[in-house]
Amino acid sequence: MSNEVYITKSSTYLPNGPVSNDEMEDYLGLVNGKPSKAKALILRNNGIKTRYYALDKNGNFTHTNAEITAKAVEGLFDDQFTKEDMQLLSCGTTSADQIQPSHASMVHGVLKPSHSIEVNTSMGLCNSGMNALNYAYLSVKAGAVNNAVAAGSERFSAWMTADKFNHEVENLKLLEEKPIVAFKREFLRWMLSDGSGAFLLENKPRENQLNLRIEFIDFYSYAHELEACMYSGSEKQEDGSLKSWAEYSSDEWLNQSIFALKQDTRLLDEYILKKGAQSLRASFDKHNLDPNDMDFVLAHISSNYFKDGLREEFAAVGLDFPVEKWYYNLSEVGNIGAASIFIVTDELIKSGKLQKGQKVLLCIPESGRFAYSCAVLTVC
Template sequence: MNQVYITRAAKYLPGNAISNDEMEDYLGYVNDTPSKARALILRNNGIKTRYYALDKNNKPTETNAEITAKAIEKLFDENFTKEDMELLTCGTTSADQIQPSHASMVHGVLKPSHSIEVNTSMGLCNAGMNALQYGFMSVKSGNSNNAVCVGSERFSAWMTADKFNHEAENLKQLEEKPIIAFKREFLRWMLSDGAGTFLLEKQPREGEVNLRIEFIDFFSYAHELEACMYAGCEKQEDGSLKSWAEYSADEWLKQSIFSLKQDTKLLGDFILKKGAQALRASFDKNNLNPDDMDYVLAHISSNYFKDGLREEFAAVGLDFPKEKWFYNLSEVGNIGAASIYIALEELMASGKLKKDEKVLLCIPESGRFAYSCALLTVM
């Protein structure tokens, strides 16, 4: 089996950084009314700026596939060109279409002169790590000599006011308050657009920051817990999900069936606790010592969770000092499947990493509570 190295990393963030006060200029006003929940949600999540592939007329400027391709193109140089690419593996929550697959669409945008293997990982925040795992296993096994792995999102197009105005109008006709449900509005003020990408190869590159992938682990708790974050469905009283296909087309609009929703109570009850349980299991499986970690990159959806995550990790014997944690959420927002890629790219570009240091990646997914983690060694 081959060793596998992250030899290059790149990111693409569309447009300019957008401040909290500008958000509704891009997303629009539901029912022509400023959100009352926005300030509270932003105060708790601690996000200061984010990126949207939108203009101020609420119109998309780029597709997810185009955002992804622009990140990948930054990997190419005289030592690794578009024509050298053998495997493209992409993870996203927010593909531009149900079919064809996201990776096929990205391949079509890139237009290399040859056929390549493509893989798409769909899901939520772990979709990017699933894509990385596929590339890791392919290079490790010798199936491919290199892999371009990507996490990307274009959430903004899901969050524009027109996607919720039908629901608000329906509530008005029912003589109820025309305010969209908190479970939907919560995520309007959390999510951001962008893409991050890694090049995986069998050999490290001279003169570059190289990270050897030691392992990638995944843990799902769907056998214990109901869905917490979902789209294209509606949650029922018994916790089950009713598919969009079981609703009429009229109900799709009136109930914002395709919007991304989150059960915030379930999130608070389990997201940190199960994350600590998963990481403890990974450390036991791989016989790791928490004192050996030099950097901890944990994807979090909100700065609200920072202290709680440290405490939950410490409670299971994984007490990482504050100075070892690396975050960029406040500056780029929550970019879902791309978040861990973009955080690691920034760390690699920072000049801080030294040979033999250990970098731990931790990614929670609140969809139905799934977690991934990975250990990297600086070469």
């Protein structure tokens, strides 16, 4: 017999203060010593007004990803649940501080409870946070543990500082090419943010407060149909395949920004919304759900550019959610990848808008090679 699983507490950690659009290059630096020509256009389209960086204006890092994650997890601890009560820690991120050891192991090391616990790390892109949540959810549901902490986090700023791109610019100069960073690389400098969010999952709801019961979490991948759209540690080839960093020389790692996070914006525009609608329709059919029963729709989007298009694509497959049901915070906190859905859910929980019996729909796209997840939560 499986257990019901409840989100009994949520937490967000955003490092330092909000950074305005005009301040971004004060923190990230100037590539080739010049202001970006693409920045204004990208910001106008994505609609992000402020974001957070684990950086100061001197380019010094103020937090590691593991420390950012630990801060969100610590926000879950109280008189009813201390770090000594934690049985499982499941963490998802795109931007771990190192290739090995695992990110969750590093977070466990920062938290330093007095006991050994099970740790799980999910690596990938935006869905890595939901993968981490799913592992925690299934562990509690199966009765393997009574509680689990799931977290999503990013420290993208460390990938986006100007020095990471200057080697490529110098190489382009030597080749007498136009000395700018390719748009597919620069695009993401103005999209991404740092931060973390965490949920406490338990097999019983807490009394005298609102809890969110997880009804299901579904995942869909379209990698069998589509090539990679967002990638790092590799370079896309003419046939759409990815050539691994391990197949390049160490000089090429710098000159071609092999480790930079890149986005094929052509593929993004063509498929991200269409496949998102297809996957969500499949979940609604699988669980025999009525879209009218959803009270809040929390869709992770990378840019406000996609807002209207996403609603239209959903409506085209019979999922016509009224505008007033959609809940976003992208403009205020930026795109925090694997952490975004945790953070917006935490904000909704603390907004005072939720009432018992309401249903919350979570939708998370991942453009890496077009993977999607969704979940339904019931307020109880």
